[in-house]
Amino acid sequence: MKFKYVKQEESYNLKYHDFATLATHKLNMHYLHLIGVYFLMIKKVFGRMTRPKILRKLIFKEIDDLIIGSLGIVAFISFFIGAVVAIQTALNLTNPLIPKELIGFASRQSVILEFAPTFISVIMSGKVGSFITSSIGTMRVTEQIDALEVMGINSLNYLVFPKIVAMLLYPFVIAIAMFLGIVGGYVAGVFGGFVTSEQFITGLTEDFIPFHLIYSFLKTFIFAFLLVTIPSYHGYYMKGGALEVGKASTISFVWTTVAIIIVNYITTQMLLS
Amino acid sequence: MIQVKNIHKSFGEAHILKGFDANFIKGKTNLIIGTSGSGKTVFLKCLLGLYTPEKGKILYDGVNYNKLEEQERRDLRQQMGMVFQGSALFDSMTVAENVRFPLEMFTKQSKSEMSDRVNAVLRRVNLDGAEGKLPSQISGGMQKRVAIARAVVTNPKYLFCDEPNSGLDPKTAIVIDNLIKELTEEFDITTVINTHDMNSVMEIGENIIFLKQGYLEWQGDKSQIFKTDNEAVTDFVYSSNLFKKVRQAQLKGL
Numbered sequence: 001m002k003f004k005y006v007k008q009e010e011s012y013n014l015k016y017h018d019f020a021t022l023a024t025h026k027l028n029m030h031y032l033h034l035i036g037v038y039f040l041m042i043k044k045v046f047g048r049m050t051r052p053k054i055l056r057k058l059i060f061k062e063i064d065d066l067i068i069g070s071l072g073i074v075a076f077i078s079f080f081i082g083a084v085v086a087i088q089t090a091l092n093l094t095n096p097l098i099p100k101e102l103i104g105f106a107s108r109q110s111v112i113l114e115f116a117p118t119f120i121s122v123i124m125s126g127k128v129g130s131f132i133t134s135s136i137g138t139m140r141v142t143e144q145i146d147a148l149e150v151m152g153i154n155s156l157n158y159l160v161f162p163k164i165v166a167m168l169l170y171p172f173v174i175a176i177a178m179f180l181g182i183v184g185g186y187v188a189g190v191f192g193g194f195v196t197s198e199q200f201i202t203g204l205t206e207d208f209i210p211f212h213l214i215y216s217f218l219k220t221f222i223f224a225f226l227l228v229t230i231p232s233y234h235g236y237y238m239k240g241g242a243l244e245v246g247k248a249s250t251i252s253f254v255w256t257t258v259a260i261i262i263v264n265y266i267t268t269q270m271l272l273s
Numbered sequence: 274m275i276q277v278k279n280i281h282k283s284f285g286e287a288h289i290l291k292g293f294d295a296n297f298i299k300g301k302t303n304l305i306i307g308t309s310g311s312g313k314t315v316f317l318k319c320l321l322g323l324y325t326p327e328k329g330k331i332l333y334d335g336v337n338y339n340k341l342e343e344q345e346r347r348d349l350r351q352q353m354g355m356v357f358q359g360s361a362l363f364d365s366m367t368v369a370e371n372v373r374f375p376l377e378m379f380t381k382q383s384k385s386e387m388s389d390r391v392n393a394v395l396r397r398v399n400l401d402g403a404e405g406k407l408p409s410q411i412s413g414g415m416q417k418r419v420a421i422a423r424a425v426v427t428n429p430k431y432l433f434c435d436e437p438n439s440g441l442d443p444k445t446a447i448v449i450d451n452l453i454k455e456l457t458e459e460f461d462i463t464t465v466i467n468t469h470d471m472n473s474v475m476e477i478g479e480n481i482i483f484l485k486q487g488y489l490e491w492q493g494d495k496s497q498i499f500k501t502d503n504e505a506v507t508d509f510v511y512s513s514n515l516f517k518k519v520r521q522a523q524l525k526g527l
Contacts (some may be wrong), residue, residue, distance in 0.1 A: 048347075054377060143361040150321050150433075151375055152350035 038233050045161050045229075048154040055162060062166035066128050067173060073127060074120055078111075078177040081119065082184030085110045090194035103195045104203025107185030109212075116177040117216045118264050121223040124170075125256035129231040130249040132163065136235030137245040145236070156236065163228045170224035171217045178216075219267040223260055230256040274299045275320065275431065275463055280329035282315055289315045292329065293489035295482050299463045302454050302477040306469055307484035308509060314435065316484065317467045321433055322350060333431065351379050354424030354462075356434040356453075360416040362408040362423070369395070369404035372422045379427060394422045398452060414445035418452065425456055432457065432464040438473060450476045469509075471516060474498060483509065 049055070089106040136159055139145050148155040182204065189195040195203075234252035238244055275297040282290040289312045297303040305313050318324045320331060322338055331338045333349060341349065362371050369391050376387045395401055398418040408416055417437060424432055434453060438446035454477040457464040466473065474481060478495035483506050491498075491506045498510060499519075511517050 051378060138364075142359055142364075143357045144363055146323060147355065147357060147361040147363075149323060150350065150353060150355045151378065152347040153378060 037237065038229070041156060041160075041233055041236065042229060044154065044156040045164070045232075047157060050153065050158045050161070054158075058158070058162035059165045062162045063169060065131070066163060066166050067169045070124060070127055070173060071176065073123065074173055074177050075180050077123060078116065078120065078180040079184035079187075081115050082107060082111050082181030082186075083188035085115065085181075086185035086189040086200075087192060087194065090189060090192070099203075100195045100199045101203030101206060103189050104185070104200035105206055106203075107182055107189070107200075108204050108208070111181035111185065112178050112212055112216055116174050116181055117220045117223065118260065120174060120177045121220070121227065121260050122257050124173075124223075124227055125231075125260060126253050128227055129252055129256045132228065132231035133235040133238075133249045133252040134245055136232055137238045137248050140236065140238055141241055141245060156232075159236070160228065160232045163232065164225065167224040167228050168221075170227070171220045174216070174220045215267070215271045218271065219264060222263055222267065226256060226259045226263065230259055274334060275465065276330075276332040276335075277320070278330040278332070280316070280319060280326050280331065282312075282319055282324060282326045289487050290319065290326065291487035293487075295489055295492070296480075297463055297465050298480050300458060300461045301464070301479040302457050303463070303465045303480040303482070304474060304478045305465065305467045305482055305484060306474060306509070307490075308469070310486075311484040312487045313467045313469075313484055317433060317435055317465065320465060321353065321355060322346060351375075351427065352430040354427070354429035354432045356417070356420045356424050356432070356437050358436040358439055360408070360413075360420040362416055362419055364408055366407075367404065368400065368406050368408070368411065368419050371408070371419055372426050375423065375427045390426060394426045397456075398422045414441050414449065417441065417445075417449050421449070421452060421456070425460065425462075428460060430462060432462045434464070434466040434468075436468055436470075437466060438468070438470055443472065446470065446472060447476060453477065471510060471513060474510075 050058070086103055086107045089103045090100075093100065093102060136145075139159070145155050145159075148158055186197075186200055186204075189200050190197050231249075231252040234248045234255070235245075238248040277293070277295040277297075279292050279294060280290050281288070281292050305316060307313050315324060319326050325339065333352075336349065338346065338349065363374065366374065372391045372394055373387050376382055376390060380387075382390070392401070392404075395404060398421055400415060400418055400422065403411055403415060403419075408419070411419070421434075421437075424434075432453070437453060438449045441449065450473050453464060453466065456462065466477075468474070475495055478498065481491075481493055481495065481498055482489055483491040483503075485505045491501060491503045493501065498506065501507065
């Protein structure tokens with residue numbers, strides 16, 4: 001009787017093990033499939049081109065929507081993040097042996113290396129990313145994408161390519177974020193009485209490595225590409241109605257953020273270490 | 274003329290179109306009717322080239338769409354106009370920009386030529402004065418007329434309409450039906466309309482095909498549909514109380 005019981009348990013474990021393996025395998029295949037679809041989408045984006053005259057109009061519209069429309073929030077966030085970094089650094093400088101110039105130095109390094117390119121890109125994945133997903137998703141739901149396809153237009157090129165071109169100006173946004181972040185640090189540090197203007201500027205200019213700017217702008221270009229293509233993918237391939245458009249926007253925000261964080265780690269490992 | 278031969282289309286396990294032949298006549302309004310789930314929309318999307326059938330042929334004036342190269346397919350698609358169920362107008366464009374869109378994409382006309390053509394088509398669908406309005410600022414019936422104008426602005430050889438009068442009041446629905454019929458005759462287009470509206474069938478049904486569970490169950494015109502003995506067709510036609518009463522009156526010889 002005991003023997004029989006063990007056999008049953010083994011059989012159950014075996015079945016469970018098989019089921020878990022199968023489920024994991026299916027899940028892996030599912031994600032691999034989605035990644036494959038994403039890369040095929042990118043190939044199609046650069047496929048048959050829309051007429052240059054139309055494309056020019058679309059690019060200017062996208063620059064207005066994605067770049068100009070984001071400047072306000074980017075400026076606001078950058079200024080205050082820079083200010084907070086300066087105050088936090090100042091408050092942690094309890095050792096009198098550490099020079100006050102470190103406040104300027106830390107503000108510069110934090111803003112240029114991480115806060116401007118990465119933190120702003122995460123914010124942009126919420127602002128620009130969800131805008132892209134919801135606008136393309138709504139076009140899918142209301143059959144506007146089908147209408148483009150029926151007319152013989154490469155809908156992916158028409159919808160996504162102008163956004164990619166517009167986002168080539170994204171480093172310009174990040175440059176503004178860097179500048180305003182440092183200005184925020186200066187204002188908070190100097191006017192908050194934590195550091196003198198001379199000390200802050202000395203810290204700001206000390207040990208500056210120009211390659212850090214190249215590193216920042218390089219990863220900014222990659223983030224710009226992710227900020228367009230991942231939300232476009234989620235909008236273009238969504239199915240359902242208005243509720244699903246909302247869900248797709250949320251999912252696209254999550255995946256864009258995840259991709260930015262992972263790419264940030266890889267580029268930092270490759271370029272700085 | 275569009276000829277369909279032994280068309281098959283499946284999605285996974287679901288076999289939607291199970292192999293049938295159909296002809297759509299040039300210069301006539303051809304209607305595809307059938308209950309929900311009969312395969313009408315899938316069939317229309319196959320005709321439009323949005324879905325590729327696994328088996329069978331679709332011949333556009335003798336040309337097999339599935340045998341064409343990518344460029345030839347695009348050229349053929351540019352001869353097709355489509356009116357979607359929800360109109361599918363581009364939200365960010367005005368009425369005139371929506372209608373001008375296919376001209377900008379596919380023709381080398383000058384701006385003034387395009388404007389003349391757009392104005393002429395908008396006049397034809399009784400929409401002069403609405404050029405500058407956005408789709409959200411006009412009624413459902415007007416949106417349908419803009420969609421029709423956009424579909425015919427390039428003088429297509431084939432016009433496809435998916436439930437063109439769904440969501441419209443009966444009076445506006447008749448206006449849309451008649452407009453499609455008039456344009457079909459005027460421009461000698463092969464028009465295919467997907468509908469389950471019996472008023473449309475009575476109004477403009479010159480060549481009707483009835484689909485049932487992926488098969489072509491019946492083909493005829495509006496005069497024949499009320500006389501047929503086909504049980505599936507009579508079930509569909511006389512499902513509304515109004516038509517039931519007409520049928521009873523017919524049987525009584527009234």
